Amino acid sequence: MPNHPPTTPANDPTLLAILKAAALPTTGSFLPKAGWVSRVWVGENHVVRLSTDRFPDAYHHEAAVVALLADTDVPHPRQIAQGTAPQGPWSVTERIPGRTLHETWPTADTPTRQSIIKSLAAALRALHRIPAPPNLRPPWLINALAGHPWPAFHPPVVSATLQNLEAAQQHEDHDPQLLKDVAIWIQDRLPLFATDEQVLVHGDLHGSNIMVDQGQVTGLIDFAEAVAQPADVELDTLLRWCANARDYPPTPDRQGLDESTLTEVPTWLHNAYPELFDRDNLRERLNFYDLYVELAIHAHHPQPDIRQTAQHRIANLLSGHNHLDRLHW
CATH class of the missing domain: 3.90.1200.10 (Aminoglycoside phosphotransferase (APH), C-terminal lobe)
Incomplete structure:
Protein backbone atom coordinates (compact mmCIF):
# COMPACT_ATOMS: atom_id res chain seq x y z
CA MET A 1 0.00 0.00 0.00
CA PRO A 2 1.32 3.48 -0.76
CA ASN A 3 2.21 5.85 2.07
CA HIS A 4 0.43 8.74 0.34
CA PRO A 5 -3.39 8.94 0.47
CA PRO A 6 -5.37 7.30 -2.35
CA THR A 7 -6.56 9.74 -4.98
CA THR A 8 -9.28 7.76 -6.78
CA PRO A 9 -12.83 8.78 -5.73
CA ALA A 10 -14.97 6.01 -4.27
CA ASN A 11 -17.22 5.77 -7.31
CA ASP A 12 -17.17 2.05 -8.04
CA PRO A 13 -20.75 0.77 -7.53
CA THR A 14 -19.59 -2.44 -5.86
CA LEU A 15 -17.29 -0.56 -3.49
CA LEU A 16 -20.04 1.92 -2.62
CA ALA A 17 -22.48 -0.91 -1.89
CA ILE A 18 -19.98 -2.58 0.44
CA LEU A 19 -19.25 0.67 2.28
CA LYS A 20 -22.98 1.23 2.80
CA ALA A 21 -23.45 -2.35 4.02
CA ALA A 22 -20.58 -1.83 6.46
CA ALA A 23 -22.15 1.43 7.70
CA LEU A 24 -19.08 3.39 6.59
CA PRO A 25 -18.92 6.75 4.80
CA THR A 26 -19.12 6.50 1.02
CA THR A 27 -17.03 9.62 0.55
CA GLY A 28 -13.26 9.77 0.35
CA SER A 29 -10.78 8.17 -2.02
CA PHE A 30 -9.77 4.56 -2.62
CA LEU A 31 -7.00 3.02 -4.68
CA PRO A 32 -8.09 -0.13 -6.56
CA LYS A 33 -5.56 -2.97 -6.41
CA ALA A 34 -5.49 -6.36 -8.06
CA GLY A 35 -5.19 -9.56 -6.07
CA TRP A 36 -4.88 -13.29 -6.63
CA VAL A 37 -8.29 -14.18 -5.22
CA SER A 38 -9.96 -10.85 -4.52
CA ARG A 39 -10.57 -7.29 -5.63
CA VAL A 40 -9.11 -4.75 -3.22
CA TRP A 41 -9.75 -1.05 -2.59
CA VAL A 42 -7.30 0.78 -0.31
CA GLY A 43 -8.71 3.85 1.41
CA GLU A 44 -7.24 6.35 3.83
CA ASN A 45 -8.59 4.45 6.83
CA HIS A 46 -9.97 1.17 5.52
CA VAL A 47 -9.13 -1.70 3.18
CA VAL A 48 -12.08 -3.28 1.35
CA ARG A 49 -11.82 -6.74 -0.19
CA LEU A 50 -14.27 -8.60 -2.40
CA SER A 51 -13.60 -12.33 -2.70
CA THR A 52 -14.00 -14.48 -5.79
CA ASP A 53 -15.18 -17.10 -3.26
CA ARG A 54 -12.47 -19.49 -4.41
CA PHE A 55 -11.87 -20.06 -0.70
CA PRO A 56 -15.34 -20.49 0.84
CA ASP A 57 -15.87 -18.79 4.21
CA ALA A 58 -12.30 -17.48 4.20
CA TYR A 59 -13.31 -14.09 5.62
CA HIS A 60 -15.29 -15.72 8.44
CA HIS A 61 -12.27 -17.81 9.33
CA GLU A 62 -9.99 -14.80 9.18
CA ALA A 63 -12.31 -12.79 11.44
CA ALA A 64 -12.34 -15.61 13.99
CA VAL A 65 -8.54 -15.75 13.95
CA VAL A 66 -8.20 -11.97 14.25
CA ALA A 67 -10.47 -12.13 17.32
CA LEU A 68 -7.82 -14.36 18.94
CA LEU A 69 -5.25 -11.59 18.40
CA ALA A 70 -7.12 -8.99 20.47
CA ASP A 71 -5.12 -7.74 23.46
CA THR A 72 -1.93 -9.41 22.19
CA ASP A 73 1.33 -8.00 20.86
CA VAL A 74 0.68 -9.34 17.36
CA PRO A 75 0.56 -6.39 14.94
CA HIS A 76 -2.44 -6.77 12.66
CA PRO A 77 -5.32 -4.79 11.14
CA ARG A 78 -8.60 -4.77 13.08
CA GLN A 79 -11.62 -6.35 11.50
CA ILE A 80 -14.33 -3.72 10.84
CA ALA A 81 -17.11 -5.63 9.08
CA GLN A 82 -17.83 -8.48 6.73
CA GLY A 83 -20.78 -9.73 4.72
CA THR A 84 -21.94 -11.03 1.37
CA ALA A 85 -22.88 -9.03 -1.71
CA PRO A 86 -24.35 -10.34 -4.97
CA GLN A 87 -20.79 -10.28 -6.34
CA GLY A 88 -19.42 -12.38 -3.48
CA PRO A 89 -18.18 -12.22 0.14
CA TRP A 90 -16.61 -8.98 1.31
CA SER A 91 -14.49 -7.82 4.23
CA VAL A 92 -13.45 -4.43 5.58
CA THR A 93 -10.41 -4.02 7.80
CA GLU A 94 -8.58 -1.01 9.10
CA ARG A 95 -5.72 0.31 7.00
CA ILE A 96 -2.43 0.05 8.86
CA PRO A 97 0.63 2.20 8.06
CA GLY A 98 3.15 1.29 5.42
CA ARG A 99 3.50 -0.92 2.38
CA ARG A 137 -8.29 -25.07 10.06
CA PRO A 138 -9.66 -22.88 7.26
CA PRO A 139 -13.06 -24.08 6.01
CA TRP A 140 -11.69 -24.62 2.50
CA LEU A 141 -9.05 -26.97 3.90
CA ILE A 142 -11.61 -28.89 5.93
CA ASN A 143 -13.67 -29.29 2.76
CA ALA A 144 -10.63 -30.31 0.72
CA LEU A 145 -9.65 -32.99 3.22
CA ALA A 146 -13.24 -34.25 3.04
CA GLY A 147 -12.87 -34.90 -0.69
CA HIS A 148 -13.81 -31.57 -2.27
CA PRO A 149 -11.55 -29.61 -4.67
CA TRP A 150 -8.27 -28.21 -3.35
CA PRO A 151 -8.03 -24.44 -4.00
CA ALA A 152 -4.53 -24.35 -2.40
CA PHE A 153 -1.94 -26.81 -1.14
CA HIS A 154 -0.61 -25.17 2.01
CA PRO A 155 -0.26 -24.81 4.96
CA PRO A 156 1.10 -28.20 6.02
CA VAL A 157 -1.11 -30.22 8.39
CA VAL A 158 0.93 -33.08 9.81
CA SER A 159 -2.02 -35.32 10.64
CA ALA A 160 -3.34 -35.14 7.05
CA THR A 161 -0.14 -36.36 5.39
CA LEU A 162 -1.16 -40.00 5.12
CA GLN A 163 -4.53 -38.89 3.78
CA ASN A 164 -2.76 -37.12 0.92
CA LEU A 165 -0.69 -40.22 0.30
CA GLU A 166 -3.84 -42.31 -0.06
CA ALA A 167 -5.29 -39.76 -2.48
CA ALA A 168 -2.10 -39.80 -4.58
CA GLN A 169 -2.29 -43.58 -4.81
CA GLN A 170 -5.67 -43.26 -6.57
CA HIS A 171 -4.16 -41.58 -9.65
CA GLU A 172 -3.49 -43.85 -12.60
CA ASP A 173 -0.27 -41.99 -13.35
CA HIS A 174 1.28 -42.47 -9.89
CA ASP A 175 4.56 -44.31 -9.35
CA PRO A 176 3.70 -47.25 -7.04
CA GLN A 177 7.27 -47.81 -5.89
CA LEU A 178 7.85 -44.13 -5.18
CA LEU A 179 4.69 -43.88 -3.08
CA LYS A 180 5.61 -47.08 -1.26
CA ASP A 181 8.92 -45.44 -0.36
CA VAL A 182 7.04 -42.29 0.63
CA ALA A 183 4.81 -44.28 3.00
CA ILE A 184 7.87 -45.73 4.77
CA TRP A 185 9.52 -42.29 4.86
CA ILE A 186 6.44 -40.74 6.46
CA GLN A 187 5.99 -43.47 9.06
CA ASP A 188 9.64 -43.16 10.08
CA ARG A 189 9.22 -39.42 10.74
CA LEU A 190 5.75 -39.08 12.24
CA PRO A 191 7.17 -39.68 15.77
CA LEU A 192 9.07 -36.38 15.40
CA PHE A 193 5.73 -34.58 15.90
Whole structure:
Protein backbone atom coordinates (compact mmCIF):
# COMPACT_ATOMS: atom_id res chain seq x y z
CA MET A 1 0.00 0.00 0.00
CA PRO A 2 1.32 3.48 -0.76
CA ASN A 3 2.21 5.85 2.07
CA HIS A 4 0.43 8.74 0.34
CA PRO A 5 -3.39 8.94 0.47
CA PRO A 6 -5.37 7.30 -2.35
CA THR A 7 -6.56 9.74 -4.98
CA THR A 8 -9.28 7.76 -6.78
CA PRO A 9 -12.83 8.78 -5.73
CA ALA A 10 -14.97 6.01 -4.27
CA ASN A 11 -17.22 5.77 -7.31
CA ASP A 12 -17.17 2.05 -8.04
CA PRO A 13 -20.75 0.77 -7.53
CA THR A 14 -19.59 -2.44 -5.86
CA LEU A 15 -17.29 -0.56 -3.49
CA LEU A 16 -20.04 1.92 -2.62
CA ALA A 17 -22.48 -0.91 -1.89
CA ILE A 18 -19.98 -2.58 0.44
CA LEU A 19 -19.25 0.67 2.28
CA LYS A 20 -22.98 1.23 2.80
CA ALA A 21 -23.45 -2.35 4.02
CA ALA A 22 -20.58 -1.83 6.46
CA ALA A 23 -22.15 1.43 7.70
CA LEU A 24 -19.08 3.39 6.59
CA PRO A 25 -18.92 6.75 4.80
CA THR A 26 -19.12 6.50 1.02
CA THR A 27 -17.03 9.62 0.55
CA GLY A 28 -13.26 9.77 0.35
CA SER A 29 -10.78 8.17 -2.02
CA PHE A 30 -9.77 4.56 -2.62
CA LEU A 31 -7.00 3.02 -4.68
CA PRO A 32 -8.09 -0.13 -6.56
CA LYS A 33 -5.56 -2.97 -6.41
CA ALA A 34 -5.49 -6.36 -8.06
CA GLY A 35 -5.19 -9.56 -6.07
CA TRP A 36 -4.88 -13.29 -6.63
CA VAL A 37 -8.29 -14.18 -5.22
CA SER A 38 -9.96 -10.85 -4.52
CA ARG A 39 -10.57 -7.29 -5.63
CA VAL A 40 -9.11 -4.75 -3.22
CA TRP A 41 -9.75 -1.05 -2.59
CA VAL A 42 -7.30 0.78 -0.31
CA GLY A 43 -8.71 3.85 1.41
CA GLU A 44 -7.24 6.35 3.83
CA ASN A 45 -8.59 4.45 6.83
CA HIS A 46 -9.97 1.17 5.52
CA VAL A 47 -9.13 -1.70 3.18
CA VAL A 48 -12.08 -3.28 1.35
CA ARG A 49 -11.82 -6.74 -0.19
CA LEU A 50 -14.27 -8.60 -2.40
CA SER A 51 -13.60 -12.33 -2.70
CA THR A 52 -14.00 -14.48 -5.79
CA ASP A 53 -15.18 -17.10 -3.26
CA ARG A 54 -12.47 -19.49 -4.41
CA PHE A 55 -11.87 -20.06 -0.70
CA PRO A 56 -15.34 -20.49 0.84
CA ASP A 57 -15.87 -18.79 4.21
CA ALA A 58 -12.30 -17.48 4.20
CA TYR A 59 -13.31 -14.09 5.62
CA HIS A 60 -15.29 -15.72 8.44
CA HIS A 61 -12.27 -17.81 9.33
CA GLU A 62 -9.99 -14.80 9.18
CA ALA A 63 -12.31 -12.79 11.44
CA ALA A 64 -12.34 -15.61 13.99
CA VAL A 65 -8.54 -15.75 13.95
CA VAL A 66 -8.20 -11.97 14.25
CA ALA A 67 -10.47 -12.13 17.32
CA LEU A 68 -7.82 -14.36 18.94
CA LEU A 69 -5.25 -11.59 18.40
CA ALA A 70 -7.12 -8.99 20.47
CA ASP A 71 -5.12 -7.74 23.46
CA THR A 72 -1.93 -9.41 22.19
CA ASP A 73 1.33 -8.00 20.86
CA VAL A 74 0.68 -9.34 17.36
CA PRO A 75 0.56 -6.39 14.94
CA HIS A 76 -2.44 -6.77 12.66
CA PRO A 77 -5.32 -4.79 11.14
CA ARG A 78 -8.60 -4.77 13.08
CA GLN A 79 -11.62 -6.35 11.50
CA ILE A 80 -14.33 -3.72 10.84
CA ALA A 81 -17.11 -5.63 9.08
CA GLN A 82 -17.83 -8.48 6.73
CA GLY A 83 -20.78 -9.73 4.72
CA THR A 84 -21.94 -11.03 1.37
CA ALA A 85 -22.88 -9.03 -1.71
CA PRO A 86 -24.35 -10.34 -4.97
CA GLN A 87 -20.79 -10.28 -6.34
CA GLY A 88 -19.42 -12.38 -3.48
CA PRO A 89 -18.18 -12.22 0.14
CA TRP A 90 -16.61 -8.98 1.31
CA SER A 91 -14.49 -7.82 4.23
CA VAL A 92 -13.45 -4.43 5.58
CA THR A 93 -10.41 -4.02 7.80
CA GLU A 94 -8.58 -1.01 9.10
CA ARG A 95 -5.72 0.31 7.00
CA ILE A 96 -2.43 0.05 8.86
CA PRO A 97 0.63 2.20 8.06
CA GLY A 98 3.15 1.29 5.42
CA ARG A 99 3.50 -0.92 2.38
CA THR A 100 4.03 -4.63 1.94
CA LEU A 101 7.47 -6.04 2.54
CA HIS A 102 7.48 -7.06 -1.13
CA GLU A 103 7.13 -3.41 -2.14
CA THR A 104 9.55 -2.09 0.49
CA TRP A 105 12.36 -4.62 0.18
CA PRO A 106 14.02 -3.72 -3.15
CA THR A 107 14.94 -0.18 -2.10
CA ALA A 108 15.72 -0.89 1.57
CA ASP A 109 19.36 -0.90 2.63
CA THR A 110 20.88 -3.78 4.61
CA PRO A 111 20.39 -2.29 8.11
CA THR A 112 16.74 -1.55 7.29
CA ARG A 113 16.20 -5.07 5.96
CA GLN A 114 17.73 -6.55 9.09
CA SER A 115 15.51 -4.32 11.24
CA ILE A 116 12.44 -5.51 9.34
CA ILE A 117 13.28 -9.17 9.95
CA LYS A 118 14.03 -8.53 13.62
CA SER A 119 10.63 -6.88 13.92
CA LEU A 120 9.03 -9.79 12.06
CA ALA A 121 10.60 -12.19 14.54
CA ALA A 122 8.99 -10.30 17.42
CA ALA A 123 5.60 -10.44 15.70
CA LEU A 124 5.92 -14.17 15.08
CA ARG A 125 7.03 -14.88 18.65
CA ALA A 126 3.90 -13.10 19.89
CA LEU A 127 1.73 -15.00 17.40
CA HIS A 128 3.12 -18.38 18.37
CA ARG A 129 2.43 -17.73 22.05
CA ILE A 130 -1.31 -17.81 21.33
CA PRO A 131 -2.89 -21.22 22.03
CA ALA A 132 -5.04 -22.16 19.06
CA PRO A 133 -8.41 -23.89 19.28
CA PRO A 134 -7.97 -27.64 18.65
CA ASN A 135 -8.06 -28.54 14.97
CA LEU A 136 -8.27 -24.91 13.85
CA ARG A 137 -8.29 -25.07 10.06
CA PRO A 138 -9.66 -22.88 7.26
CA PRO A 139 -13.06 -24.08 6.01
CA TRP A 140 -11.69 -24.62 2.50
CA LEU A 141 -9.05 -26.97 3.90
CA ILE A 142 -11.61 -28.89 5.93
CA ASN A 143 -13.67 -29.29 2.76
CA ALA A 144 -10.63 -30.31 0.72
CA LEU A 145 -9.65 -32.99 3.22
CA ALA A 146 -13.24 -34.25 3.04
CA GLY A 147 -12.87 -34.90 -0.69
CA HIS A 148 -13.81 -31.57 -2.27
CA PRO A 149 -11.55 -29.61 -4.67
CA TRP A 150 -8.27 -28.21 -3.35
CA PRO A 151 -8.03 -24.44 -4.00
CA ALA A 152 -4.53 -24.35 -2.40
CA PHE A 153 -1.94 -26.81 -1.14
CA HIS A 154 -0.61 -25.17 2.01
CA PRO A 155 -0.26 -24.81 4.96
CA PRO A 156 1.10 -28.20 6.02
CA VAL A 157 -1.11 -30.22 8.39
CA VAL A 158 0.93 -33.08 9.81
CA SER A 159 -2.02 -35.32 10.64
CA ALA A 160 -3.34 -35.14 7.05
CA THR A 161 -0.14 -36.36 5.39
CA LEU A 162 -1.16 -40.00 5.12
CA GLN A 163 -4.53 -38.89 3.78
CA ASN A 164 -2.76 -37.12 0.92
CA LEU A 165 -0.69 -40.22 0.30
CA GLU A 166 -3.84 -42.31 -0.06
CA ALA A 167 -5.29 -39.76 -2.48
CA ALA A 168 -2.10 -39.80 -4.58
CA GLN A 169 -2.29 -43.58 -4.81
CA GLN A 170 -5.67 -43.26 -6.57
CA HIS A 171 -4.16 -41.58 -9.65
CA GLU A 172 -3.49 -43.85 -12.60
CA ASP A 173 -0.27 -41.99 -13.35
CA HIS A 174 1.28 -42.47 -9.89
CA ASP A 175 4.56 -44.31 -9.35
CA PRO A 176 3.70 -47.25 -7.04
CA GLN A 177 7.27 -47.81 -5.89
CA LEU A 178 7.85 -44.13 -5.18
CA LEU A 179 4.69 -43.88 -3.08
CA LYS A 180 5.61 -47.08 -1.26
CA ASP A 181 8.92 -45.44 -0.36
CA VAL A 182 7.04 -42.29 0.63
CA ALA A 183 4.81 -44.28 3.00
CA ILE A 184 7.87 -45.73 4.77
CA TRP A 185 9.52 -42.29 4.86
CA ILE A 186 6.44 -40.74 6.46
CA GLN A 187 5.99 -43.47 9.06
CA ASP A 188 9.64 -43.16 10.08
CA ARG A 189 9.22 -39.42 10.74
CA LEU A 190 5.75 -39.08 12.24
CA PRO A 191 7.17 -39.68 15.77
CA LEU A 192 9.07 -36.38 15.40
CA PHE A 193 5.73 -34.58 15.90
CA ALA A 194 4.20 -36.72 18.64
CA THR A 195 4.65 -34.26 21.50
CA ASP A 196 4.30 -30.97 19.64
CA GLU A 197 2.30 -28.10 21.10
CA GLN A 198 -0.34 -26.73 18.73
CA VAL A 199 -0.17 -22.95 18.43
CA LEU A 200 -1.57 -20.30 16.13
CA VAL A 201 0.34 -20.32 12.84
CA HIS A 202 -0.27 -17.78 10.07
CA GLY A 203 0.28 -20.43 7.41
CA ASP A 204 0.98 -18.20 4.38
CA LEU A 205 3.67 -15.79 5.46
CA HIS A 206 5.73 -14.19 2.69
CA GLY A 207 6.51 -10.73 1.38
CA SER A 208 2.98 -9.81 0.32
CA ASN A 209 1.41 -10.63 3.70
CA ILE A 210 3.74 -8.51 5.86
CA MET A 211 3.21 -4.75 6.23
CA VAL A 212 6.26 -2.56 6.86
CA ASP A 213 6.80 1.10 7.72
CA GLN A 214 10.10 2.80 8.56
CA GLY A 215 11.94 -0.48 9.00
CA GLN A 216 9.36 -2.04 11.30
CA VAL A 217 6.60 -4.58 10.75
CA THR A 218 3.30 -2.79 11.30
CA GLY A 219 1.10 -5.79 10.68
CA LEU A 220 0.69 -9.37 9.55
CA ILE A 221 -2.21 -9.55 7.11
CA ASP A 222 -4.39 -12.21 5.47
CA PHE A 223 -5.02 -14.81 8.15
CA ALA A 224 -7.31 -16.81 5.85
CA GLU A 225 -5.00 -19.84 6.03
CA ALA A 226 -4.21 -19.73 9.75
CA VAL A 227 -4.09 -23.14 11.44
CA ALA A 228 -3.28 -24.85 14.71
CA GLN A 229 0.07 -26.53 14.08
CA PRO A 230 3.58 -26.68 15.55
CA ALA A 231 5.20 -23.24 15.43
CA ASP A 232 7.93 -24.30 13.02
CA VAL A 233 5.30 -24.95 10.33
CA GLU A 234 5.62 -21.18 9.85
CA LEU A 235 9.08 -21.76 8.44
CA ASP A 236 7.76 -23.82 5.54
CA THR A 237 6.35 -20.92 3.51
CA LEU A 238 8.89 -18.40 4.80
CA LEU A 239 11.91 -20.48 3.77
CA ARG A 240 10.23 -21.60 0.54
CA TRP A 241 9.73 -17.89 -0.26
CA CYS A 242 13.39 -17.12 0.50
CA ALA A 243 14.55 -19.93 -1.79
CA ASN A 244 12.01 -19.42 -4.59
CA ALA A 245 10.91 -15.79 -4.26
CA ARG A 246 10.19 -15.46 -7.98
CA ASP A 247 7.34 -17.95 -7.46
CA TYR A 248 5.63 -15.48 -5.08
CA PRO A 249 4.58 -12.46 -7.17
CA PRO A 250 2.09 -10.20 -5.37
CA THR A 251 -0.35 -10.38 -8.31
CA PRO A 252 -0.45 -12.46 -11.50
CA ASP A 253 0.85 -9.56 -13.61
CA ARG A 254 3.89 -8.74 -11.45
CA GLN A 255 7.18 -10.41 -10.55
CA GLY A 256 8.42 -11.92 -7.32
CA LEU A 257 11.54 -10.68 -5.56
CA ASP A 258 15.06 -11.68 -6.55
CA GLU A 259 16.08 -14.58 -4.27
CA SER A 260 19.61 -13.19 -4.01
CA THR A 261 18.25 -10.25 -1.97
CA LEU A 262 16.81 -12.67 0.63
CA THR A 263 19.98 -14.69 1.29
CA GLU A 264 20.48 -13.32 4.80
CA VAL A 265 16.83 -13.50 5.87
CA PRO A 266 16.96 -17.03 7.40
CA THR A 267 20.07 -16.11 9.43
CA TRP A 268 18.56 -12.82 10.64
CA LEU A 269 15.33 -14.58 11.58
CA HIS A 270 17.24 -17.33 13.39
CA ASN A 271 19.27 -14.78 15.36
CA ALA A 272 16.16 -12.83 16.38
CA TYR A 273 13.88 -15.83 17.06
CA PRO A 274 16.22 -18.76 17.83
CA GLU A 275 13.57 -20.83 19.61
CA LEU A 276 11.63 -21.17 16.35
CA PHE A 277 14.61 -23.10 14.97
CA ASP A 278 15.48 -24.87 18.22
CA ARG A 279 13.93 -28.24 17.37
CA ASP A 280 15.51 -31.66 17.37
CA ASN A 281 15.83 -32.87 13.79
CA LEU A 282 14.74 -29.49 12.40
CA ARG A 283 15.85 -30.29 8.86
CA GLU A 284 13.85 -33.53 8.88
CA ARG A 285 10.80 -31.68 10.21
CA LEU A 286 11.12 -29.06 7.46
CA ASN A 287 11.55 -31.83 4.89
CA PHE A 288 8.33 -33.40 6.20
CA TYR A 289 6.44 -30.13 5.73
CA ASP A 290 7.86 -29.87 2.22
CA LEU A 291 6.74 -33.41 1.45
CA TYR A 292 3.23 -32.60 2.66
CA VAL A 293 2.93 -29.70 0.20
CA GLU A 294 4.35 -31.62 -2.76
CA LEU A 295 2.26 -34.69 -1.93
CA ALA A 296 -0.91 -32.58 -1.76
CA ILE A 297 -0.11 -31.12 -5.19
CA HIS A 298 0.68 -34.56 -6.60
CA ALA A 299 -2.57 -35.93 -5.20
CA HIS A 300 -4.98 -33.11 -5.96
CA HIS A 301 -3.78 -30.69 -8.63
CA PRO A 302 -6.02 -30.81 -11.72
CA GLN A 303 -3.13 -30.40 -14.20
CA PRO A 304 -1.18 -33.64 -14.90
CA ASP A 305 2.07 -31.83 -15.74
CA ILE A 306 2.07 -30.01 -12.40
CA ARG A 307 1.32 -33.28 -10.60
CA GLN A 308 4.29 -34.84 -12.39
CA THR A 309 6.54 -31.94 -11.39
CA ALA A 310 5.51 -32.49 -7.77
CA GLN A 311 6.29 -36.20 -8.16
CA HIS A 312 9.81 -35.35 -9.34
CA ARG A 313 10.28 -33.06 -6.35
CA ILE A 314 9.12 -35.84 -4.02
CA ALA A 315 11.66 -38.23 -5.54
CA ASN A 316 14.35 -35.57 -5.14
CA LEU A 317 13.36 -35.02 -1.51
CA LEU A 318 13.56 -38.73 -0.74
CA SER A 319 17.07 -38.69 -2.16
CA GLY A 320 17.95 -35.97 0.35
CA HIS A 321 17.61 -32.74 -1.63
CA ASN A 322 15.13 -29.85 -1.92
CA HIS A 323 14.98 -26.06 -1.92
CA LEU A 324 16.38 -25.95 1.64
CA ASP A 325 19.80 -26.90 0.23
CA ARG A 326 20.12 -23.32 -1.01
CA LEU A 327 19.49 -21.72 2.38
CA HIS A 328 21.73 -21.08 5.38
CA TRP A 329 21.02 -20.00 8.94
